[in-house]
Amino acid sequence: MKKIIFIITLLLSSYSYSQKIKGIKYEFGQNEYNNWNLTLIPNAFDGYASETTKTSGVYGVLLCYTIADKQYEKYIDCTSDFVKERKKDIHIAMSSRSRSDINIVRVEFFRRDLPRETWAQKNCF
Numbered sequence: 423m424k425k426i427i428f429i430i431t432l433l434l435s436s437y438s439y440s441q442k443i444k445g446i447k448y449e450f451g452q453n454e455y456n457n458w459n460l461t462l463i464p465n466a467f468d469g470y471a472s473e474t475t476k477t478s479g480v481y482g483v484l485l486c487y488t489i490a491d492k493q494y495e496k497y498i499d500c501t502s503d504f505v506k507e508r509k510k511d512i513h514i515a516m517s518s519r520s521r522s523d524i525n526i527v528r529v530e531f532f533r534r535d536l537p538r539e540t541w542a543q544k545n546c547f
Contacts, residue, residue, distance in 0.1 A: 442471035443481055443504060446531045450524075456517035458524055460485070462500060462510040477502045482534040486527040486546030489515050495544045499534060 445466030453459045462483060480501040487494050503510040515524055530542040 442468045443531075444468050446483070446500075446529075448526075448529050450514075450526055452517070453511070457513060458515040458517070458519060458521075460512045460514055460526065460529070462512065462529070464504055464508065476535075477505060480533065480535045482532050482541065483510075484528065484530045484532065484542035484544065484546075485512065486529075486544075487514060488525045488527060489519060490523045493547050495546050497541075497544075501534070 443464040443466070445464070446462050447465045448463070449461045451459065451461075464481075478499055478501050481499070481504050483498045483500055485494075485496045485498055498510070498512060500510040514526075528546050532540065532542045534541070
């Protein structure tokens with residue numbers, strides 16, 4: 423009986439990593455070199471979808487931020503990092519910048535493999 427419970431637990435835990443991502447959370451902070459990074463972490467999954475085998479073009483993020491009043495809008499492909507690393511680290515600024523210089527305006531997850539009309543729109547500013 424213990425073996426059956428162990429096998430079921432093992433299958434369920436491995437299955438949770440093979441699901442398609444539906445949402446993310448993000449953490450803003452400094453890395454080991456004190457540079458400012460944004461870390462994107464998948465946190466919502468579709469339990470009925472199969473695992474993606476592609477390494478690009480599936481998961482995207484629209485990132486909008488300012489550094490000392492200079493505006494940035496970027497589409498970022500997170501597919502490879504989400505599939506391999508289970509997270510995506512994005513360099514935002516060097517350590518010489520203070521936290522008050524940096525403002526994360528918008529982080530929006532979208533599916534890049536869907537029609538372009540469904541992508542997050544670059545209209546942050």
